[in-house]
Amino acid sequence: MPLYFGPSLGGRVRKSGIFTELLVPSGISIALILESLTWEVQSLKPDSIRQHLRPYSIVGKRQTTINHAFASAIAVVDEFDLAAINRSVRELGQNPDSDLSCVYCGKEAQTWDHVFALVEHGQYSGFGHTLGNLVPWCKQCNSQKGNQNWEHFLRNKQQDETSFRDRAQKLTTYITREMPPRLTNEDIRKLCPAEMEEMERAKNEVIDQMEKADTIAALIRKKTKNHLTRT
Numbered sequence: 001m002p003l004y005f006g007p008s009l010g011g012r013v014r015k016s017g018i019f020t021e022l023l024v025p026s027g028i029s030i031a032l033i034l035e036s037l038t039w040e041v042q043s044l045k046p047d048s049i050r051q052h053l054r055p056y057s058i059v060g061k062r063q064t065t066i067n068h069a070f071a072s073a074i075a076v077v078d079e080f081d082l083a084a085i086n087r088s089v090r091e092l093g094q095n096p097d098s099d100l101s102c103v104y105c106g107k108e109a110q111t112w113d114h115v116f117a118l119v120e121h122g123q124y125s126g127f128g129h130t131l132g133n134l135v136p137w138c139k140q141c142n143s144q145k146g147n148q149n150w151e152h153f154l155r156n157k158q159q160d161e162t163s164f165r166d167r168a169q170k171l172t173t174y175i176t177r178e179m180p181p182r183l184t185n186e187d188i189r190k191l192c193p194a195e196m197e198e199m200e201r202a203k204n205e206v207i208d209q210m211e212k213a214d215t216i217a218a219l220i221r222k223k224t225k226n227h228l229t230r231t
Ligand SMILES: [Zn+2]
Pocket: 102, 103, 104, 105, 106, 107, 137, 138, 139, 140, 141, 142
């Protein structure tokens, strides 16, 4: 059973199950291509418990999550229109009557996600939940892309020049034809100044309340700690 063992990243070993071949007694080779089955196994060292042995923070890294939630809420949204979706899927070079494939690697797609991020420098970027910005992804590409520009990411995924050009061309067509005009955060601020100011205030209040809760939690931990002495 051939397995790919990727590079070890900081003590983590990534293992992907991609292809399994069974040779049955009759001599017939049965190839089971398990492209959808990708799993990760991580080695665990004792000192990695360190990250759990520290006070939990409610606000923690949630500023990013909160920025994303507030940006998502004001982002432009396309209505569901099957004819338009089928047309746009064809622009991506795919058959709308079949299962979709990941626009970056070609493997079976498992989710829809945005090509352009909704948040830029902590604010709404102007890209929304629309055709032209939502594409089919496999979970692996979805977790790998991060903040990379789509073209740069595609280049890493498609080393072969012809494959890269073909996919890049289709994505460019899709983005150009289907993406609605872009209103940035600043544009929206000009159109709805009072509402945008109130949204900013609401966001800051959410963060303030989480920080306040963190302070209260620290007091609770301090007061309860003395009652937790091991015998
Ligand atoms: Zn992919």
